[in-house]
Amino acid sequence: MILEKMEKALNDQINAEFFSAYLYLSMAAYFEDQNLSGCAHWMELQYNEESEHAMKIYKYINDRGGRVQLNVIETPQAQWKSPLTAFEAAYKHEQYITGRINDLMKLALELNDFTTQSFLQWYLNEQVEEEANVDEIVQSFHMMGNDKRAMFMLDRELKQRQAGSGSGD
C-alpha cells in the first residue's frame, strides 16, 4: 500500500508528465506551421515519450494499491519567437521536470518508501538523457546562426529520430 502523501505527489507528477506531452505537441504544431517537419516529428515523438512517462506512474500507483486521480491539464504555450526559443523552452522545461523528480525522491526518502525510491531511479536516469538530448539541439541551433542551409540540414536530421531514441542519429 502506498502512503497518501506519496500517492498525491505521484498523481501530481502524472499531471506534469501529461502537461509535458501537451507542451511538446503544441511545439510540434508550431513547427508544422513553420514548415519544419523534422522538428515537428522530433516533438511528436517527445509527446509520445511523455505520455509513456505519465502512464508508467499511472501503472505504478495502481500496482501499489493506490488511487489514480487525474486533474485538469494546463493550456500550453502555442507560439514561440523562433525555432531556437522553442527548443530553449523545451530545455528549460526538462530542467524543471528534473527538479520535480528530485523532490519526489526527497519525499520517498523522508517517508522511507524504498519501493518508490527504486521506481524513481528510472526517472532520474531518464532526465539526464532528456536534458542532454534537447541541449544538443539547442547547441546546434546556436552554431548555425542564421544559416538557412544548416537549418534545412538540421531539420532533415531531426526527421530521422526513431521512437525510443532522443536524437536524429
Ligand code: FEO
Ligand atoms: Fe517526462 Fe521529458 O520528462
